[in-house]
Amino acid sequence: MTWAAETASGAPLPRIVTEQLTAEAFRPFGDVLEAEGAPDRLINQGLCGRFHDRARLDFGPDGRAGISLFKAEPRALPYRLEMLERHPDGSQAFVPMSLTSFLVITAEDKNGRPGTPRAFLTQPGQAINLLRGTWHGVLTPLEAPGLFAVFDRIGTSANLEEHWLDTPFEVTRG
Numbered sequence: 001m002t003w004a005a006e007t008a009s010g011a012p013l014p015r016i017v018t019e020q021l022t023a024e025a026f027r028p029f030g031d032v033l034e035a036e037g038a039p040d041r042l043i044n045q046g047l048c049g050r051f052h053d054r055a056r057l058d059f060g061p062d063g064r065a066g067i068s069l070f071k072a073e074p075r076a077l078p079y080r081l082e083m084l085e086r087h088p089d090g091s092q093a094f095v096p097m098s099l100t101s102f103l104v105i106t107a108e109d110k111n112g113r114p115g116t117p118r119a120f121l122t123q124p125g126q127a128i129n130l131l132r133g134t135w136h137g138v139l140t141p142l143e144a145p146g147l148f149a150v151f152d153r154i155g156t157s158a159n160l161e162e163h164w165l166d167t168p169f170e171v172t173r174g
């Protein structure tokens with residue numbers, strides 16, 4: 001899909017440059033899940049490393065945990081960011097079912113709206129968990145097959161707030 005990297009008046013779109021996803025940088029927004037370094041526990045007669053309890057899951061007092069599968073169309077960089085959303089009632093984790101990289105866009109909350117977004121590129125093998133209420137872009141695979149297991153809240157509320165940007169951002173590779 002081609003799109004003009006400029007506003008209606010012809011001005012260049014504001015740009016966000018991707019950064020490598022690290023647990024430290026991502027901590028205000030959520031958790032990075034990866035089987036790196038020594039496991040927390042060796043199980044199954046020492047044949048399996050358990051990287052134990054690595055995500056701050058939160059499904060609220062009246063929700064429950066659900067696992068869904070998402071099959072998302074791969075996107076490409078530069079990427080046109082037009083909307084961020086958040087889930088006020090629960091966390092949301094995205095676990096790729098292939099060793100592929102995906103784009104994770106998040107933003108701090110500024111008086112009920114997203115602040116300046118940040119764009120993270122995952123390494124193959126990394127998964128993420130978004131904290132409850134964190135502004136984020138929708139699931140954005142960058143490679144096929146775009147297949148993810150998603151762990152999020154199942155409940156009766158809509159649990160979705162969208163914010164469409166007045167001016168889109170152009171997300172480019174760092």
Ligand SMILES: NC(=O)N[C@@H](O)C(=O)O
Binds near residue numbers: 085137
């Ligand atoms: N809406 C939905 O189920 N998916 C989004 O929450 C998303 O973050 O992709």
Ligand code: NI
Binds near residue numbers: 087
């Ligand atoms: Ni979401």
